[in-house]
Amino acid sequence: MTEQDRLFYGIFADKLIETGEMMEHEINKMLDSISTDPELAPAEHIKCRIKGSASLREKLRKNNLPETAEAGLKNLSDLVGARVITHFVGDIYDILALIEANGCWKVLKVKDYIADMKPNGYRSLHVLLTLPFGVGGIDTIDTEIQLRTIAMDCWASLEHQLKYKKNIKNTALIEGELKRCADEMASTDLSMQTIRDLIRKG
Secondary structure (H helix, E strand, C coil): CCHHHHHHHHHHHHHHHHHHHHHHHHHHHHHHHHCCCHHHCCEEEEEEEECCHHHHHHHHHHCCCCCCHHHHHHHCCCCEEEEEEECCHHHHHHHHHHHHHCCCCEEEEEEECCCCCCCCCCCCEEEEEEEEEEECCEEEEEEEEEEEEHHHHHHHHHHHHHHCCCCCCCHHHHHHHHHHHHHHHHHHHHHHHHHHHHHHHC
16 A cells, blocks of 8 residues: 555555455465465465555546545445456356355355356456444445456456557447457357366366
């Protein structure tokens, strides 16, 4: 967390950091419960982050909310977030089962954009959680864990970069190509899952 972010979050800063660290610790414990062998690890990597104050202010503004940390904590669910990048689609659902069974938080909602991909081709599984907070009169905080394969994460990262470019020409063509790439990556994910299942069956 930058000094600017710490000033913005004020009394909530340390607890937000603690919440992110707790989420990362619990996720690592869940991954280790599947396998501690690096060759069989279900995740390529995980990343936890606290939303930057500039990004939060912009989101609050778009939602016609006061540009304060308290408004963000009370109204938004992504001030603290984690992303888990897996090798295979099946790993996502194995990890989801562990998230749902974890007593450190309550699962509020699961948004499965793998089974029901967004129109632009975005694929990911989002798990909305509520966790104890207990600072400044705020008892709980909503957070989110996103689970994606390497292919899904690669596509989302590139799409995000392109989306924020200004004055793009041939928008319809680019969107069509991105969707085509998403479909091809989804097909590759399915093929890789099938190959792994065949290897495991021997």
